[in-house]
């Protein structure tokens with residue numbers, strides 16, 4: 001079905017190009033015809049965006065409950081919600097960096113400060129690039145994390161909680177995880193590990209109980225949360241904490257009208273470069289083969305051979321991505337297609353933050369060897385890179401693009417900021 005619609009789009013683009021040539025031929029008689037050419041391309045882009053699932057923002061937001069969102073925001077910013085009492089969600093998801101941290105790999109427990117200061121302060125490295133929170137938990141946004149370790153499929157939430165998932169809302173389940181990631185919000189040293197492992201009820205339960213009691217004892221947070229959930233303070237559960245943070249994320253980071261929405265749905269303006277970029281994005285550049293739908297992600301998993309940076313989830317410079325969740329060899333080195341909202345603010349890019357600019361992230365899709373000196377890689381790094389190159393879907397990778405085309409694509413992606 002998808003390939004049929006793409007075929008239709010290419011035919012339409014082809015007709016549009018022919019029509020442009022005809023228009024130009026007729027320009028002697030009709031002085032305004034260059035504008036008519038632009039109009040045709042403008043209409044082509046609007047049509048392609050709608051065909052690929054762009055929705056008006058009113059259809060991407062859910063109202064939620066303001067009093068729960070408010071206390072959720074306080075919990076999101078509260079350091080007392082980490083076992084060591086030193087780190088909050090906000091330390092890695094900062095407004096300043098478009099809800100990320102501005103670093104290639106996150107720095108968790110033990111770190112202080114923001115951005116580069118965290119790296120210098122010597123905390124625990126979390127071996128993945130921080131994902132932004134825009135649109136997370138909006139309608140249809142059901143697959144979380146670079147490897148999709150939380151995912152709603154056929155009405156069920158699949159996650160490491162198995163049948164004990166704390167909610168049927170995948171965002172609520174995703175919100176439960178950072179608290180129990182050793183390097184993220186708990187320091188990773190032998191005594192902490194020992195304490196966690198010794199607990200019969202399971203490590204996660206131990207952390208959740210501990211944090212819930214802490215919130216219950218907190219005169220401000222406890223009372224407000226209890227009021228929002230209309231129950232006595234001693235009845236507050238960790239589920240309420242997770243739910244209110246999810247409500248906050250869903251509201252605070254909701255998708256808002258971008259210049260591209262205004263262009264598509266309200267006849268807003270577009271520059272020449274943005275228009276060229278948009279037509280490439282949905283046409284010859286093949287970006288929309290994966291970056292599609294209202295969030296610019298198909299929520300599927302693909303291998304784009306961006307070099308691996310840092311220790312990696314599997315250690316020693318290796319991150320096997322989706323395979324870590326499914327253990328299916330065919331899933332090695334696949335990562336969820338990242339949505340592209342506010343991308344100008346969320347660098348560095350890719351699952352390990354190995355791409356510094358939007359330009360180089362795009363180039364890595366079709367010319368992965370550019371900017372890479374094989375002699376600077378170890379044998380292990382070269383071997384992994386080779387496997388990742390083989391895993392990339394040759395039938396889908398974008399056409400080779402010129403530098404000007406890449407900067408047109410960046411201009412187009414900048415239209416998705418808000």
Ligand code: HEC
Nearest residue numbers: 088089092106107108128129130131144145146174178184
């Ligand atoms: C140490 C830094 C750090 C802290 C603290 C942190 N996060 Fe994150 N967050 C990350 C990283 C890194 C990722 C990507 C991890 C991955 O995909 O494997 C991420 C991903 C996420 C995602 C998934 C987004 C998506 O696109 O799927 C959500 C939701 C999230 N974090 C919420 C939170 C909440 C809520 C808290 C506080 C309880 C929190 N984070 C604390 C670093 C952090």
Ligand code: HEC
Nearest residue numbers: 285287289290302304335336337338349350351361396398
């Ligand atoms: C085959 C599917 C696919 C196609 C086609 C594709 N992408 Fe991607 N894109 C991905 C995946 C998967 C990643 C993440 C790779 C990783 O982290 O290892 C990504 C990453 C990116 C990033 C970095 C975003 C971030 O937040 O880290 C940008 C920007 C991007 N793509 C733009 C484009 C553009 C522009 C095109 C068209 C020229 C394109 N992509 C074509 C799948 C695709």
